[in-house]
Amino acid sequence: MRDIARATGMLPGSIYYHFASKDALLVAVYAEGVQRIAGRVDRVVAAQTTPLKRLEAACVAHLEMLLADSDYAQVVVRVLPQDVPAASARLTALRDDYEARFRRLIAALGLPRARRRYARLTLLGALNAAQSWYRPGGDAPARIARGILACLREPLEAAKR
Amino acid sequence: MRDIARATGMLPGSIYYHFASKDALLVAVYAEGVQRIAGRVDRVVAAQTTPLKRLEAACVAHLEMLLADSDYAQVVVRVLPQDVPAASARLTALRDDYEARFRRLIAALGLPRARRRYARLTLLGALNAAQSWYRPGGDAPARIARGILACLREPLEAAKR
DNA sequence: CGTAATACCAAACAACCGTTTGTTTTTTGA
DNA sequence: TCAAAAAACAAACGGTTGTTTGGTATTACG
Numbered sequence: 001m002r003d004i005a006r007a008t009g010m011l012p013g014s015i016y017y018h019f020a021s022k023d024a025l026l027v028a029v030y031a032e033g034v035q036r037i038a039g040r041v042d043r044v045v046a047a048q049t050t051p052l053k054r055l056e057a058a059c060v061a062h063l064e065m066l067l068a069d070s071d072y073a074q075v076v077v078r079v080l081p082q083d084v085p086a087a088s089a090r091l092t093a094l095r096d097d098y099e100a101r102f103r104r105l106i107a108a109l110g111l112p113r114a115r116r117r118y119a120r121l122t123l124l125g126a127l128n129a130a131q132s133w134y135r136p137g138g139d140a141p142a143r144i145a146r147g148i149l150a151c152l153r154e155p156l157e158a159a160k161r
Numbered sequence: 162m163r164d165i166a167r168a169t170g171m172l173p174g175s176i177y178y179h180f181a182s183k184d185a186l187l188v189a190v191y192a193e194g195v196q197r198i199a200g201r202v203d204r205v206v207a208a209q210t211t212p213l214k215r216l217e218a219a220c221v222a223h224l225e226m227l228l229a230d231s232d233y234a235q236v237v238v239r240v241l242p243q244d245v246p247a248a249s250a251r252l253t254a255l256r257d258d259y260e261a262r263f264r265r266l267i268a269a270l271g272l273p274r275a276r277r278r279y280a281r282l283t284l285l286g287a288l289n290a291a292q293s294w295y296r297p298g299g300d301a302p303a304r305i306a307r308g309i310l311a312c313l314r315e316p317l318e319a320a321k322r
Numbered sequence: 323c324g325t326a327a328t329a330c331c332a333a334a335c336a337a338c339c340g341t342t343t344g345t346t347t348t349t350t351g352a
Numbered sequence: 353t354c355a356a357a358a359a360a361c362a363a364a365c366g367g368t369t370g371t372t373t374g375g376t377a378t379t380a381c382g
Contacts, residue, residue, distance in 0.1 A: 001369080001370060001371085002368085002369085002370095010329095010330070010331090011330075011331055011332075011333095012370085012371085013330085013331075013332080013333085013334095013371075013372075013373090014329075014330050014331070016370095016371070016372080017328085017329060017330070018329090021370080021371080022369095022370060022371090052318060080293050109318060115311070115312070115315075118305075118308040118309060118311065118312050119312050121287065121290065121291070121294060121309070122283070122287040122309050122312040122313075123287075123312075124290070125286050125287035125288075125289070125290025125291065125309075126282065126283040126284075126286035126287045126290075127286075128286070128290060129282065129285070129286025129287075129289060129290060130282070130286065132241050133282060144279075147279040148279060148282070148283050148286075150276070150279065151276070151279050151280050151283040151284075151313050152283075152312050152313065152316075153316050153318065154276075154316060155313075155314050155315060155316050157213060157270060157314065162339080162340060162341085163338085163339080163340095171359095171360070171361090172360070172361055172362075172363095173339095173340085173341085174341075174342075174343090174360085174361075174362080174363085174364095175359075175360045175361070177340090177341070177342080178358085178359060178360070179359090182340080182341085183339095183340060183341090
């Protein structure tokens with residue numbers, strides 16, 4: 001709280017005029033982060049027409065936000081609802097609401113029902129994990145997103161070259 | 162440190178006879194966790210002969226350790242090297258050493274070079290993410306591991322039912 | 323203009339944190 | 353058996369933490 005106060009040019013106590021507690025501030029930042037990512041994803045998805053193009057656009061936007069807007073994204077990805085018992089329900093709701101976008105995008109692909117859930121969890125898990133191994137020098141976020149999506153599109157055992 | 166002392170029946174200061182600092186203790190737990198997971202993975206991999214069976218066995222063992230032996234696994238998965246600057250090199254080395262197993266297992270599949278890296282990162286990212294959404298009621302760890310691996314084996318756009 | 327809401331300051335509170343120091347108990351081995 | 357090494361205790365250290373309280377500028381508005 002003292003670090004945040006210094007960064008905003010306030011004294012620590014002044015924060016409590018705006019937020020009831022540290023946890024409440026955390027939730028506000030989390031919500032803002034989710035909203036920023038969701039906003040961008042929604043925008044780029046709307047610009048595409050085929051189910052696959054829409055999913056790809058979502059993955060690229062998701063990862064670009066995760067790796068660029070890193071302060072908010074760090075909170076959204078690394079803070080798990082169970083880390084903040086006092087707000088876990090609220091955080092879970094925000095996360096579920098966001099991930100529903102990918103549920104719908106994947107459902108549009110026409111996969112068998114049983115595979116949809118794992119496709120979503122695999123995709124989001126792999127994308128989010130990129131935040132921990134990404135280094136600015138290597139592949140650009142958009143390329144990484146497409147690389148991960150390609151792993152789900154082209155079978156592992158095919159195409160021995 | 163006080164919680165750990167209580168759990169081990171010691172006073173807080175006594176821990177410092179065994180470990181130089183809190184970070185040193187963290188590294189020791191991390192190393193022990195990696196060793197436990199790696200040991201089990203190595204054992205089950207050795208029992209399989211084909212490249213694909215070996216990779217599948219590794220995924221199942223990895224996830225079973227992650228979801229069952231949850232105290233050590235929690236440390237190994239959630240603590241990132243950059244979280245502990247004083248020990249980040251040591252943690253990175255441990256993690257790289259473990260993940261090299263998957264690098265080799267995937268290389269044995271005969272994928273084109275360019276795809277191997279993303280296949281590994283996608284697979285490990287998706288498996289590790291399961292730790293945050295897994296709930297004891299649902300699919301068993303082994304089934305989840307196979308479900309995730311199936312996402313990389315069967316193309317996304319195929320098999321409309 | 324003046325008053326009331328808004329925003330922030332100044333200072334402290336109590337609890338908690340990782341760690342150190344000197345001492346005592348327990349275990350080991352010659 | 354008895355000295356030495358190992359292990360744990362007892363108590364505190366200085367610093368950090370989230371938060372509260374009462375006062376003070378600043379702004380908005382009837």
